Amino acid sequence: AQTVTQSQPEMSVQEAETVTLSCTYDTSESDYYLFWYKQPPSRQMILVIRQEAYKQQNATENRFSVNFQKAAKSFSLKISDSQLGDAAMYFCAYEGNLIFGKGTKLSVKP
Amino acid sequence: DTAVSQTPKYLVTQMGNDKSIKCEQNLGHDTMYWYKQDSKKFLKIMFSYNNKELIINETVPNRFSPKSPDKAHLNLHINSLELGDSAVYFCASSRRLQGGTNEKLFFGSGTQLSVL
Numbered sequence: 179a180q181t182v183t184q185s186q187p188e189m190s191v192q193e194a195e196t197v198t199l200s201c202t203y204d205t206s207e208s209d210y211y212l213f214w215y216k217q218p219p220s221r222q223m224i225l226v227i228r229q230e231a232y233k234q235q236n237a238t239e240n241r242f243s244v245n246f247q248k249a250a251k252s253f254s255l256k257i258s259d260s261q262l263g264d265a266a267m268y269f270c271a272y273e274g275n276l277i278f279g280k281g282t283k284l285s286v287k288p
Numbered sequence: 289d290t291a292v293s294q295t296p297k298y299l300v301t302q303m304g305n306d307k308s309i310k311c312e313q314n315l316g317h318d319t320m321y322w323y324k325q326d327s328k329k330f331l332k333i334m335f336s337y338n339n340k341e342l343i344i345n346e347t348v349p350n351r352f353s354p355k356s357p358d359k360a361h362l363n364l365h366i367n368s369l370e371l372g373d374s375a376v377y378f379c380a381s382s383r384r385l386q387g388g389t390n391e392k393l394f395f396g397s398g399t400q401l402s403v404l
Contacts, residue, residue: 213392217329223378223395267329271393276344278331 180205182272184279191260192287198245199255199282201270207231210272212246212253217281218266226268229253262286291315294379294396301369302404309364309399311379319343320362321393322354323378331378337362338384366401374403 181204191197203212214226229237229246236244241258257264265286270279294311301307313320321344322334335354336344342354351367366373379396 215393221376221398221400223380223393223398225392225394228392269331276333276336278333281329281331283329 180207180272180277182270182277182279184268184270184282186282187280188283188285190285190287191257191264193260193262195260196256196258197260197284199257199268199270199284201253201255201279203251203253203270203272203277205251205272212244213271214242214244214253214255215269215271215278216264216266217269218263223269227255257284260286262288292379292381292394292396294377294399296399297397298400298402300402300404303369303371305369306365306367307369307401308366309377309379309401311362311364311396313360313379313381313394315381315383315394317381317394318359318384319382320356320359321380321382322362322364323380325376325378325398327375335362335364369401369403371403374401376400 183202210231212229216224216226227237227239227242229244236246243256245254267281267283269281292313319338321336323331325331334348337356339359340356353365356362376398378398380393382393383391
């Protein structure tokens with residue numbers, strides 16, 4: 179069965195610094211999608227970034243980028259120049275959005 | 289214009305009651321979902337419909353029954369509510385891609401259900 183593991187329940191970063199959230203997954207598939215979603219205190223779930231497994235190039239969206247290591251089944255999210263508005267729960271999700279990690283709560287210190 | 293709207297946002301009810309949560313999407317998506325987020329923020333899929341057809345039905349008590357009158361709507365009805373049903377329920381939709389996989393999710397704003 180496919181699984182998604184986020185091993186960091188909580189992380190903290192200083193404003194303007196960089197932070198990396200980790201995510202590992204397990205699958206026997208060769209082609210799939212991976213996602214990072216953000217859930218701020220408002221509760222709204224928002225897509226941050228998406229990676230297609232067949233693409234070698236790591237996805238990037240402004241200050242957000244991923245380090246996708248397919249062989250290692252690792253999909254970490256890097257947030258550069260952290261802002262106060264980045265404080266939220268971050269969820270890693272696998273294939274078809276069926277399987278979510280347990281989330282990482284990110285705090286941003288001013 | 290809200291892409292995925294679910295109502296109500298808050299629902300407080302007594303044990304044993306029956307309640308419904310409604311969801312509508314105006315994105316033209318083929319696939320809709322219900323997720324449950326528990327008090328520890330764990331997000332778990334409950335159901336998924338594709339073009340009104342149930343395609344995913346995870347291990348969920350029979351008291352939960354989804355209904356999709358058309359592909360833009362997916363409602364969730366819960367019978368005989370229990371304390372453990374207290375959670376935030378999210379509706380979502382996505383476009384279905386070739387090969388059967390799904391595009392990114394668009395979420396509703398969630399329904400906070402509190403069972404007393």
